[in-house]
Amino acid sequence: MKEQSNIPTSKVERAGRFVTTGLKVGSNYIKHYTRKLMDPSTTKETLHQDNAADIYDTLSNLKGSALKVAQMLSMDKGMLPKAYTEKFAMSQYSAPPLSGPLVVNTFVKTLGKSPTQLYDTFEMQASNAASIGQVHKATKAGKTLAVKIQYPGVANSVKSDLRIVKPFAIRIVGMNEVDMDKYFDEIESKLLEETDYKLELRRSMDLSAACAHIPNLRFPGYYPDMSSERIITMDWLEGKHLKEFLLTNPSQEVRDKIGQALWDFYQFQVHSLKQVHADPHPGNFLMRPDGTVGIFDFGCVKEVPLDFYENYFLLVDKEVLKDEKRRHEIYTNLEMIHPTDTPKEVEFFSGLFQHMIDLLTLPFTVENFDFGNEAYFNEIYAYMDELYNMKEIRDSKVARGSRHSLYINRTYFGLYSILSELKANIITGNSRIKELAKS
Incomplete structure (x- = not known):
């Protein structure tokens, strides 16, 4: 999969990507209604596929809260047309990964060391990439590790991303704006928590320990000394x-x-x-x-x-x-x-x-x-x-x-x-x- 060398982080740049996508979606509707005039039996399946592809392409490159909303929508098979569900489900573990220089920059900024200084080995190519961060494989003292790295700009763009993505969600889901307003506050609070990797590290250790007695579950060990506000190091599962x-x-x-x-x-x-x-x-x-x-x-x-x-x-x-x-x-x-x-x-x-x-x-x-x-x-x-x-x-x-x-x-x-x-x-x-x- 092609790597990303940068992620738009400013509100203006991210909003601009949404405007461009909105124009594409509008164009898709015009094409659909033109086809329907020519052939009344035309269904919305092609429209859904075109819109899903255009929206996902934008969200997967912006990453963060916008892509997370797509991931949430993909889980409810009864909420979205199939084309959206299948396309948005890719956000669960196969979004385009960050390039090497961005990864190294995150380590230097938050831990003061490059990956090669911190671990014995570190695979620069991501093993998987999702909405908030991506995972790399590493080794240290004979242990195989999973290193989760948060995308740059994610935490600062939660509020503005949700304001921008709301009209898309309303149009796709068909829900009234009053419904969206009520639940977007809840979504915002959870997404802000998800960008706090120190909170996640604490919860991961506490909940793993609390559930360790349940049969057939396996949890990784975590390493606070190799973790930061944007990096979490854990055992590889x-x-x-x-x-x-x-x-x-x-x-x-x-x-x-x-x-x-x-x-x-x-x-x-x-x-x-x-x-x-x-x-x-x-x-x-x-x-x-x-x-x-x-x-x-x-x-x-x-x-x-x-x-x-x-x-x-x-x-x-x-x-x-x-x-x-x-x-x-x-x-x-x-x-x-x-x-x-x-x-x-x-x-x-x-x-x-x-x-x-x-x-x-x-x-x-x-x-x-x-x-x-x-x-x-x-x-x-x-x-x-x-x-x-x-x-x-x-x-x-x-x-x-x-x-x-x-x-x-x-x-x-x-x-x-x-x-x-x-x-x-x-x-x-x-x-x-x-x-x-x-x-």
């Missing part, structure tokens, strides 16, 4: 990312072991630690033929407020939800319905949310769940598509759902997606969650 791993045709037993380990990892964090690794895209996991899975990158950690946690997981309790008054109270607490809603709106949205909750919480209500059940996921995607196209939802003047739900929902959607790809059949019942809490 062997393994394959999800798509590569599945190409090896692993047995069902191995798929189930990995699936169980991931399920346990997330349930223990949410229910026992009240904080969670909230970036469950495939680029953050390395899967192995023995059924173990390596986990790294604790840059995005969502702390779960107790009142939100209590209300959110009451949604799993079918007995509680049978009480209409109690259900209304929970929906209100979670901002799914609002005090300003008319009785008709309360009835309408309560019905929609109840069906969605019944679908999404199903794994929690049974002892074992087969995530290889394609009919289950097809039903979810069909219902999400139905909601997306409902005029009442698109015309809603208020955002539905607490800001805290953004990253918690994202975490579970990401986890479900990985378990679905693995076709894992695992223990998901409440007894398993209680067992993890005791360990």
Whole structure:
């Protein structure tokens, strides 16, 4: 893959790239409608492919917050047209890497030494490159290391990038600006945390230690003396990312072991630690033929407020939800319905949310769940598509759902997606969650 010798860091230059991309997108729409005049049977598939390619090309070269938003959108298969999902998914671990001089400059600026002075060996070509940073392989005192380097200008461009990318997100997703305003504040706070590598190092060490007892998980050791505000040095983990791993045709037993380990990892964090690794895209996991899975990158950690946690997981309790008054109270607490809603709106949205909750919480209500059940996921995607196209939802003047739900929902959607790809059949019942809490 071609390396980048520079990244636009000024607000003016980055905004200019977006304006150029906006013109390309506009041109793509004109081409689409021209084709449609010539051939009324023309679909939007080519339009989506052209727009996805142009937008991703810009975002992957700008890196940072803009590319991170694309990565987040790619994880929700029900939110975007397929062309966007597939293209944006490349941001998970295959964005264009930085050139050698930029890498060396980051070391000298933040650690006062070049990579060759700090490590015994250092591979200048990146092993993978994502939205916030890229990873290089190194060795020191007989140990193989992974060195994560943050792209220049990322931390300083979070706020301005999000302001620029918002119109693209609104147009692609079809969400009202009021919804975006509510959630972009949450996204901004998390992205600012992700650019703080000292915070990430601390969280990585703490959460790895807290989850070390969970079977079949592997975490790297971390090296604070070879880390800085823009560099993190950790042990190199062997393994394959999800798509590569599945190409090896692993047995069902191995798929189930990995699936169980991931399920346990997330349930223990949410229910026992009240904080969670909230970036469950495939680029953050390395899967192995023995059924173990390596986990790294604790840059995005969502702390779960107790009142939100209590209300959110009451949604799993079918007995509680049978009480209409109690259900209304929970929906209100979670901002799914609002005090300003008319009785008709309360009835309408309560019905929609109840069906969605019944679908999404199903794994929690049974002892074992087969995530290889394609009919289950097809039903979810069909219902999400139905909601997306409902005029009442698109015309809603208020955002539905607490800001805290953004990253918690994202975490579970990401986890479900990985378990679905693995076709894992695992223990998901409440007894398993209680067992993890005791360990």
